[in-house]
Amino acid sequence: MVLFFTSHVVSPPYVIYVGEDKHENEELIRWGWPEDVWFHVDKLSSAHVYLRLHPNETLDDVPQVVLDDCAQLVKANSIQGCKQSNVDVVYTLWSNLKKTAGMEVGQVGFHRQKEVRTIKVEKKNEIVNRLNKTKVEKKPDLRAEREERDRRERETQKEKLREEKQKEKEEEEKKKQEAELRSYSSLMRSENMTSNQDAGYDSDDFM
DSSP states (O other): OEEEEEEOSSSSOEEEEEESSHHHHHHHHHHOOTTEEEEEETTSOOOOEEEEOOTTOOGGGSOHHHHHHHHHHHHHTOTTGGGSSEEEEEEEEGGGEEOOTTSOTTOOEESOGGGOEEEEEEOOHHHHHHHHTTOEEEOOOHHHHHHHHHHHHHHHHHHHHHHHHHHHHHHHHHHHHHHHHHHHHHHTSGGGOOOTTTTTOOGGGGO
């Protein structure tokens, strides 16, 4: 089961989702999206919380209040962390998560430690209570959703490539027309044209 929450502190809102147990976390690790941000209490056991970025958004674009929502949620879902007055929460993009064969179920490492960020979190029940009011439990087909997401991305890329090629074709045609126009204009210049008088004729010769 995956728990979905909605952060309405900004518009448009953000979707946050959480694995219910370590086995669900394993599936989330495997089938996460490149635009997902992963949150976890540092050095303590906790739920894996994910934030889905908006289209074309980077981690730096996420408002601080949304990061706070995610951090509060991950703290509240840590058996040890929820008892402490404050904890450190680490977060990074899903693509930075590293899973190796020797790791336990639900355990992850990082490809690049320098891309892992830390936020200090003090307990704020009002944030967790607000988010809990939006909670929805689902059992999604994570693999199918990821494959559909990738299919849409490929179609978008293909369409973008088609548009670029069409634009290049139109630009080439425009350059060709402009070149032909310049060539025609050159031929029509007076210094390149021969008059009857230049050829030794006058108007009486037509009689």
